[in-house]
Amino acid sequence: xSTAEVKRYEGTGAIEDYIRDRxxxxxxxxxxxxxxxxxxxxxxxxxxxxxxxxxxISSYDFDEYSFSSESGELASIDLPDDAAALVRFSGSHCxxxxxxxxxxxxxxxxxxxxEAAGGHAGDEVAxxxxxxxxxxxxxxxxxxxxxxxxxxxxTITHGVFIYLPKGVVVEDPIYIDFQENGDxxxxxxxxxxxxxxxxxxxxxxxTSDSGDGEILYxxxxxxxxxxxxDVRFMSIQNLNIDSTVFSFGAGxxxxxxxxxHYVCNFGGMLAKSRFDCTLDGPGSLVRLNGLYFPYQDxxxxxxxxxHHRAPHAESRTYYKGAVRDEAxxxxxxxxxxxxxxxxxxxxxxxxxxxMNDGARxxxxxxxxxxxxxxxxxxxxxxxxxxxxxxxxxxxRGYSRVEAEETLxxxxxxxxxxxxxxxxxxxxxxxxxxxxxxxxxxxxDDE
Amino acid sequence: MKIEIKGLKAKIEDxxxxxxxxxxxxxxxxxxxMGPNGSGKSTLSNVVFGHPLYEVTGGEIHVDGTNILELETxxxxxxxxxxxxxYPVEIPGVTVGRFLKRAAxxxxxxxxxxxxxxxxxxxxxxDLMKMDRNFINRYLNEGFSGGEKKRMEVLQMLxxxxxxxxxxxxxxxxxxxxxxxxxxxxxxxxxxxxGSLIITHYQRILDHIRPDFxxxxxxxxxxxxxxxxxxxxxxxxxxxxxxxxxxxAEEGNNEQ
Ligand SMILES: Nc1ncnc2c1ncn2[C@@H]1O[C@H](COP(=O)(O)OP(=O)(O)OP(=O)(O)O)[C@@H](O)[C@H]1O
Ligand SMILES: [Mg+2]
Numbered sequence: 001x002s003t004a005e006v007k008r009y010e011g012t013g014a015i016e017d018y019i020r021d022r023x024x025x026x027x028x029x030x031x032x033x034x035x036x037x038x039x040x041x042x043x044x045x046x047x048x049x050x051x052x053x054x055x056x057i058s059s060y061d062f063d064e065y066s067f068s069s070e071s072g073e074l075a076s077i078d079l080p081d082d083a084a085a086l087v088r089f090s091g092s093h094c095x096x097x098x099x100x101x102x103x104x105x106x107x108x109x110x111x112x113x114x115e116a117a118g119g120h121a122g123d124e125v126a127x128x129x130x131x132x133x134x135x136x137x138x139x140x141x142x143x144x145x146x147x148x149x150x151x152x153x154x155t156i157t158h159g160v161f162i163y164l165p166k167g168v169v170v171e172d173p174i175y176i177d178f179q180e181n182g183d184x185x186x187x188x189x190x191x192x193x194x195x196x197x198x199x200x201x202x203x204x205x206x207t208s209d210s211g212d213g214e215i216l217y218x219x220x221x222x223x224x225x226x227x228x229x230d231v232r233f234m235s236i237q238n239l240n241i242d243s244t245v246f247s248f249g250a251g252x253x254x255x256x257x258x259x260x261h262y263v264c265n266f267g268g269m270l271a272k273s274r275f276d277c278t279l280d281g282p283g284s285l286v287r288l289n290g291l292y293f294p295y296q297d298x299x300x301x302x303x304x305x306x307h308h309r310a311p312h313a314e315s316r317t318y319y320k321g322a323v324r325d326e327a328x329x330x331x332x333x334x335x336x337x338x339x340x341x342x343x344x345x346x347x348x349x350x351x352x353x354x355m356n357d358g359a360r361x362x363x364x365x366x367x368x369x370x371x372x373x374x375x376x377x378x379x380x381x382x383x384x385x386x387x388x389x390x391x392x393x394x395x396r397g398y399s400r401v402e403a404e405e406t407l408x409x410x411x412x413x414x415x416x417x418x419x420x421x422x423x424x425x426x427x428x429x430x431x432x433x434x435x436x437x438x439x440x441x442x443x444d445d446e
Numbered sequence: 447m448k449i450e451i452k453g454l455k456a457k458i459e460d461x462x463x464x465x466x467x468x469x470x471x472x473x474x475x476x477x478x479x480m481g482p483n484g485s486g487k488s489t490l491s492n493v494v495f496g497h498p499l500y501e502v503t504g505g506e507i508h509v510d511g512t513n514i515l516e517l518e519t520x521x522x523x524x525x526x527x528x529x530x531x532x533y534p535v536e537i538p539g540v541t542v543g544r545f546l547k548r549a550a551x552x553x554x555x556x557x558x559x560x561x562x563x564x565x566x567x568x569x570x571x572x573d574l575m576k577m578d579r580n581f582i583n584r585y586l587n588e589g590f591s592g593g594e595k596k597r598m599e600v601l602q603m604l605x606x607x608x609x610x611x612x613x614x615x616x617x618x619x620x621x622x623x624x625x626x627x628x629x630x631x632x633x634x635x636x637x638x639x640x641g642s643l644i645i646t647h648y649q650r651i652l653d654h655i656r657p658d659f660x661x662x663x664x665x666x667x668x669x670x671x672x673x674x675x676x677x678x679x680x681x682x683x684x685x686x687x688x689x690x691x692x693x694x695a696e697e698g699n700n701e702q
Contacts, residue, residue: 397520410538
């Protein structure tokens with residue numbers, strides 16, 4: 001059982017109280033305080049800033065959301081057969097964490113961030129968190145360029161710390177399971193991933209919720225991929241569509257590091273996200289994949305950055321979305337190449353499928369290339385659900401909803417294909433479920 | 447199965463295309479439909495299936511007494527009707543195997559569907575159509591040659607075993623060998639419980655598949671019906687013969 005102490009968020013006063021009342025190590029408190037000072041000084045982002053031009057948050061009353069800190073006992077949980085580790089949260093409460101014995105013996109750490117940071121003095125894990133997570137979070141905060149992010153760093157409610165020691169290859173996936181609950185809750189998870197040289201792992205994060213209560217979810221992710229490490233990070237966000245979702249993530253790569261990020265967006269009335277990758281080491285490789293499928297009156301506004309700061313690095317972004325009903329998607333992609341990043345090979349692709357009149361997709365790719373001797377370009381396309389394709393399938397006996405589902409699966413096929421194999425079926429089910437749900441809603445309207 | 451088309455009129459946007467088509471067909475019969483370009487042959491097949499761009503402005507289509515104009519496209523298909531499209535569409539991301547599996551499940555009922563025998567039969571039919579077995583994993587019609595698309599339509603007919611099939615110019619764009627393969631496919635279906643309407647411009651396919659009835663469409667109407675001798679007259683005299691024979695005024699025709 002967990003107990004929840006709910007405090008209404010009333011501007012910065014509430015944040016100050018929140019920080020003061022937490023028993024946390026000094027380094028974390030300092031990050032929060034610095035973030036708070038910047039939060040106080042900054043205005044909320046307005047539509048005058050390019051990144052926020054199409055997403056107006058001025059009508060939001062952020063005071064509406066209550067601040068929560070929950071505590072409870074950490075239960076031990078059974079590790080599924082195919083998992084190297086699992087951390088599960090119920091709201092901000094870490095309800096269970098387990099790591100495969102073989103991985104733990106090699107020094108792999110997968111744990112609740114806040115819980116581990118608060119360990120006793122001399123606690124090895126607490127020291128590791130302080131050193132590794134502390135530095136990454138401070139850098140993340142230094143890079144933060146808007147008030148949503150400084151708000152995030154000052155109000156982190158819970159999080160996960162993943163540490164992969166040098167040379168350790170984790171075969172099975174590491175699962176992070178954020179189960180949100182509660183009406184009008186402000187929930188602010190932070191994930192830190194630190195992959196040392198030549199380590200390798202796959203992380204699968206799922207974010208879902210128990211009920212229909214509206215949640216304000218403000219997530220942050222900081223990843224560090226050291227030389228020749230190879231990490232895949234997949235995140236499936238499926239919160240209810242009354243919620244508001246902010247997600248700001250960053251990854252930085254050293255020499256020959258490889259990082260594949262894969263995000264699937266289904267939830268949120270508004271879902272605003274950015275993933276920013278910095279290729280700091282020569283020979284590093286980045287893949288940013290995105291799948292999104294907003295419906296009803298959802299708005300998803302996504303941005304990716306491929307930031308090349310070293311020669312001979314390669315990056316690919318592939319974002320693909322379908323938009324239905326009155327939904328609106330916005331994708332902004334940037335490839336930025338520093339003067340020293342010669343021989344850069346970077347590409348970004350965004351494809352959209354408009355499923356009906358009234359649905360909208362905006363695609364805004366940008367290249368900023370500050371050196372010659374590179375191969376960079378982008379491609380985007382926006383298509384419609386073809387009536388003749390639907391007719392063909394229907395003439396073969398497919399009902400309207402089956403025909404739509406089949407065409408949508410076809411559209412998503414090459415992006416689902418890029419997901420780790422064990423997740424592919426789950427993604428197909430999420431897509432299929434949404435199409436059927438949309439049709440049922442239409443039938444109810446008739 | 448009995449299909450009765452009576453006084454069928456249809457338009458696309460504001461252009462009337464079908465101007466009162468009367469045609470009755472039954473299982474066990476093979477019909478051929480000929481007629482100049484633009485006379486409305488494909489329109490007729492599309493209207494039978496409820497194509498969204500055409501609007502029926504008059505007449506009826508009954509299948510075994512049911513007015514199918516009130517049914518949705520997939521419901522018409524589920525009666526056992528099939529159409530081989532004149533221009534099959536390319537459907538990216540959907541493999542032939544996955545597409546046909548679902549179509550077969552719908553046709554025969556999920557409870558009667560057996561995946562193993564389905565695959566076995568699909569392979570046999572691909573062999574019969576002289577198509578590589580790799581086609582199972584290719585995206586439907588994507589990058590297929592014109593002839594491969596036509597063969598894929600016939601393959602679907604063989605797999606789905608309709609009661610009545612409309613083949614819209616399935617013989618166009620085929621070389622002699624492919625034509626023979628396609629004709630063999632249709633002849634294989636020939637049965638008292640199977641009927642077909644073969645739309646074509648050429649005699650050669652009708653030499654392989656001897657139709658029981660031949661109809662000629664002209665400006666959105668069936669102007670003549672008969673036996674195989676009609677095909678020969680057409681072949682010998684062209685559509686001018688139809689025009690003079692049936693007293694159609696020269697002006698206003700859209701023959702090319
Ligand atoms: N969108 C449209 N708007 C106006 N007219 C159209 C449209 N689509 C088709 N048509 C016309 O409808 C007429 C009938 O076309 P249809 O495809 O049925 O002819 P067809 O007999 O099958 O010809 P073919 O032998 O060339 O296949 C043609 O004159 C065609 O130009
Ligand atoms: Mg035609």
